[in-house]
Amino acid sequence: MSLTDSRISLAHGNGGRFMRELIDEVFARHLANDALDTTVDAARLALPGDRILFSTDGFTVQPLEFPGGTIGSLAVHGTTNDLAVAGGDPLFLSLNAFIEEGFEAALLERIVVDLARSAAELGVRVAAGDTKVLPRGQGGGLYLATTGIGVMRHPGALGLNEIREGDALLVSGPVGDHAVAVLLAREQFGLRGEIRSDAGSVLPLTRALRDVPGLRFMRDPTRGGLVSAAHEIARATGLEVILDEPTVPVRPPVRAVCDILGYDPYYLACEGRVVAVMAPEAADHALSAWKAAPGGADAAVIGRLQAPRNGGAVALRTELGGLRLLEELEDDPLPRIC
Amino acid sequence: MSLTDSRISLAHGNGGRFMRELIDEVFARHLANDALDTTVDAARLALPGDRILFSTDGFTVQPLEFPGGTIGSLAVHGTTNDLAVAGGDPLFLSLNAFIEEGFEAALLERIVVDLARSAAELGVRVAAGDTKVLPRGQGGGLYLATTGIGVMRHPGALGLNEIREGDALLVSGPVGDHAVAVLLAREQFGLRGEIRSDAGSVLPLTRALRDVPGLRFMRDPTRGGLVSAAHEIARATGLEVILDEPTVPVRPPVRAVCDILGYDPYYLACEGRVVAVMAPEAADHALSAWKAAPGGADAAVIGRLQAPRNGGAVALRTELGGLRLLEELEDDPLPRIC
The missing domain is CATH 3.90.650.10 (PurM-like C-terminal domain)
Structure with missing residues (x-):
């Protein structure tokens, strides 16, 4: 990661050059897929009509890395699991990151890499994202939210x-x-x-x-x-x-x-x-x-x-x-x- | 709001009775619509095929109420505006709330009411949601994220x-x-x-x-x-x-x-x-x-x-x-x- 600083600053959330670099060098680079375009306001998706599933989850686990996972893989599995138990296959995710000022950039990158790997293993594409940087003392490190779109695959009724x-x-x-x-x-x-x-x-x-x-x-x-x-x-x-x-x-x-x-x-x-x-x-x-x-x-x-x-x-x-x-x-x- | 306490506690985020009451009495009550069912893992949506738009945004504005809006209305307008400038009409939203322990329940309700009113004015339905309660000192009050699904309406190419x-x-x-x-x-x-x-x-x-x-x-x-x-x-x-x-x-x-x-x-x-x-x-x-x-x-x-x-x-x-x-x-x- 070539961010100028090794820690996240408020300027990484202000809409300018540093924020663009954070998004390009950490999020877009690791999450790259043909549904993700960081220059558009909304991603264009092709979906199969009337069998769409939609679910969301927030992630606040502490510590952010634990035996068996990170908040990144958890953010993929938590939301895609909700689509799975509803009888579906996951297709697309959106990702929100709330990052506290001073957060270590290398840790952020490890988490995004783990998230990207988990998504790729499932064939799920991150198609939309947003980052916010929170002033020091107002953030608890890192919070994520993911929202998933899936398609219903179970042949019968479930509920x-x-x-x-x-x-x-x-x-x-x-x-x-x-x-x-x-x-x-x-x-x-x-x-x-x-x-x-x-x-x-x-x-x-x-x-x-x-x-x-x-x-x-x-x-x-x-x-x-x-x-x-x-x-x-x-x-x-x-x-x-x-x-x-x-x-x-x-x-x-x-x-x-x-x-x-x-x-x-x-x-x-x-x-x-x-x-x-x-x-x-x-x-x-x-x-x-x-x-x-x-x-x-x-x-x-x-x-x-x-x-x-x-x-x-x-x-x-x-x-x-x-x-x-x-x-x-x-x-x-x-x-x-x- | 009939929550036992007038402030949000950690128990409002633990998956048990208090959390259910918070969701039922604040979120589900004000956001009620025929696409929202708080007992399902994923909402079932009908969508028109290949012209789907998908966008997400996080919200951290401080103060949470300001002249002309609240973080609640902002969370609707921010994401639906991204769908709008992409040439679409918004259809569905998901909502994530990260609430700090000790947050005033009455303020939370005012914000959710403002959010619900803004969504209703646009004909947009909140179809999925999640709440997390953050320990005191780790939350900055309230953060929201919304993810929107819309349908492309602009007749020509935009970009x-x-x-x-x-x-x-x-x-x-x-x-x-x-x-x-x-x-x-x-x-x-x-x-x-x-x-x-x-x-x-x-x-x-x-x-x-x-x-x-x-x-x-x-x-x-x-x-x-x-x-x-x-x-x-x-x-x-x-x-x-x-x-x-x-x-x-x-x-x-x-x-x-x-x-x-x-x-x-x-x-x-x-x-x-x-x-x-x-x-x-x-x-x-x-x-x-x-x-x-x-x-x-x-x-x-x-x-x-x-x-x-x-x-x-x-x-x-x-x-x-x-x-x-x-x-x-x-x-x-x-x-x-x-």
Whole structure:
């Protein structure tokens, strides 16, 4: 990177030469593709009519680089995962960067390179972008937002309103890896570990279910984790979600960190997992499809939906056979985890 | 607004109940439209094929409310103006909010209401959204990003590559009002004035030129102002932009503030103006069309494009007949102006 200075200055956001150089030398250079033209006000896209999907996400993770990813790859995967669980393939992204004055230019470039690589791996093109530079002390380093356009590919209907009593709940892999990896990377707890974030694209997983009949609904359990996804399902359907604790995959080191810090892994964010609701007779088919797909080796059937009879929307059947209500997350903030 | 607290807390960003209430009670309530469903991962849109426009912008203006607008209306107009100058009509927006812990909930609601009203006036629907809450001291209050999808409506080709030697440059109204209105609203200079920002939609202006033959290119002169727009034209075309100073509209109070503070109004941001490049024989037609359109009463032909012969890309012919080079903006930051 040939920026005059090695740190971002307010002049990199003022609309003049420095801003143009920042955009050309960092963003446009690494994100180059035939849909991106930094001299136009709006990109011209060809899209297939009435099956368009549209989604957006903001990214504030701290630290910006963590085991298994960066805020750059996360910004690609977060938004494209939302398109994927809606049944689509991602096509285009826009990118907003809010950069704090004084931010290290080399770190910005590493992040943009990671973002560009992640987009290229998915065949997704960044077609529009904007940068703003924030005065020192008003920015927290770097925030990103991405907005994605995709095309619906799932042949049938998908949605919360497709869910029926008796349906099975599946998860594509262990929960909580992302949140714990980010927490440990902050080094504020004096804990060290080998835990990598699960951050990544779920597209291989959602595509694996495209030909499986009986798929009702998918969601990626990000902020608020598995329990928050379950509460969304319960609230929308009026059904009760019963999770079968021994079947919910949690890596032993993740459980160990949770035990030490007092977190419940079922509330912790994943960034590369999918929760799927399947017709009961289709659950095994879906499980096999996931186990054969990249990232799905530890997939499991973890629960079912039933008419309410335990006085709570989401409950965990424990190893000992007891039932523990899992309340909706309230005041347990883990800021800047995603 | 019935949020439990009158200030935003970290728990409003954690994926649980408080976050759901914030989204339901502030964002979804005010932005309600048939394309917005806060329970889906991605919105389903119907779009007309191959004439799609896509643009994004971030918003960091300080103060968040200023004479003539708020960061909410600015977030609608900024992105839809980019679609408008590209020759399109805006259809859909996504919205990202980065909210600092402790932010006043009533102010957030006023801003969202202003955003919703601006979108409704344009017939634009917010179809996707995301909120993140930033720990106190890491956020600067509120940042927004919007990404817009529009449809190309201009019948001919528009773009920098359509510009020819001899073309005329027009501006739709006085320059610098937005930047000066925001600066005065900060009250850090001890100056008071009646200057309102020009922030608003340029759609009536861009639509007014839709049937005017000879339109080559349009741009909204935001960050870096008129001079930065002129430099972009010069860089892309290899031509020289000569601005005729007596014809460039600047309101007397804007000029007075610039004289006091040492700013050049030609470098100051507008948020509701259009610069258009026209074939010379079409300039009068375009000028009449603008003067008859809302917001175009003070439109003017302000310059022309010529082969380089003054040793600079952008120059100002002054009232006395001299020629002053207008360098590309470098280190003159006006942070958080837009």
